[in-house]
Amino acid sequence: MVSGAPKPPPAAPLPGAVGLSHIGAYDWEAADGACGGSPHVHLACTEAYVVTAGRGAVQTLTPEGYRETDLAPGSLVWFTPGTVHRMVQRDGLRVTVLMENGGLPEAGDAVLTFPPSVLADPGKYAAAAALPAGEGPEAEEAARRRRDLAVEGYLELRAALLEGDARPLLEFHRAAARLVAPRVSGWERLWRTGALAAAERTGARLAALAAGDAAHLAGARVEAAVPARRGGYGMCGRREEYELPGAAPPHREG
Template sequence: MVSEPGPALPRPLPGAIGLSHLTAYDWEAADGVCGGSPHLHLVCTEAYVVTGGRGSVQTLSPDGYREIPLEPGAVAWFTPGTVHRMVQGGGLRVTVLMQNSGLPEAGDAVFTFPPEVLADPGAYAAAAALPPGTGPDAQAAARRRRDLAVEGYLALREAALAGDTGPFLGFQRAAARLVRDKVPRWRELWRAGALAAAERTGAQLAALEAGEPGHLAEATAFRAAPTRRGGLGMCGRRDEYALPGTTLPYRTG
């Protein structure tokens, strides 16, 4: 039997992306739709790779409202500033790929709470927080959080469908204000993660061009398994990985 290698310091996933597996919530919201908490990311693109079931993702951006079908084999992704809401259609399960591993976990996500909540950082933090664990109290808090996000989202969507993008643009600005103080920490994570990965590729290209492929002597392999299953994320129940460059408590996705 060949034993598996066990390097002490594993490298990040390709491109320093983040990874999780997600099962969309089946809780019904005020509009009769079952699904997750609408939110946006400020600097990270997110992708859904659908591995099972059916559903959709509702998106809201300056170019309007869309509902993108999700079925096995489909891939959907959305850029920073796009509000997205995962909708459960039956057994929906996706693998989530997040740009800039470490930033989403450090708070690069803002819920579509009503304007009065967004205007008060203390009120926002209280509404966004969950108690530890996945028991009844945590589930009830996650559902209240989802419902409050849906409340704000439906107002944004109604205005956008009527041709008024002002409320949506106002939400984007409010989200930016909420995270402004976090930017220095995000810059550190970006430099150590995504930027470092890109710079490493640049150095490898230079080495190959010079005929000196010394970096190939460091070749190896890694393996990871979920460190937490069924965590309460923004969109649904989340299987999480403790990968290099990530800090899990924010439980995005």
């Protein structure tokens, strides 16, 4: 430590308390012939894809209809809560994912598009979404089964939208909201200590600067991290995850 410098503050979170991971999209073929991940939705968080390699697409369902957005190196696409999304692999697709409210998806803000009979039963949903520990053949087979069940429900939602009927998607939204309702109080605590706290820190800095107070700048520091877990089976593909200051432990369904 430099002589006369103050004691370093606690480790700083990523800017804005966002979540960060890297994904190599699955190349497993699904029932409709497309290769890729498990369609799902976030209920509280906006998500962004920054494409770093390869080619593919993201298929999305909203009340406005079905859309497929091509992905290539340099592409940036983001989607708001309620957007059902499915990452499609075409040729070595690699994506860096930025997630609003880092910690919330890891705490369960991600609902797979399982058929209605599964979504209606929290026990059935939990069993269908769970993966065994480890990364061996058993885990891969479970991830494939989970993906295929999500695609089954997704294709029904997509078919209805293509016929101009948004009602099944809106009912899926309602079922997803009922499913996660017991978790929301925990999400609020994560938001208050994460994204909200980050915004409040900025407000305090602006107030200090307006008063000519530069004391907080003496706490300047540099942080660095490397992926703490590589190759886990996520919803969209194989994941590289970070353990970041202030973030919740990675949720293995992501």
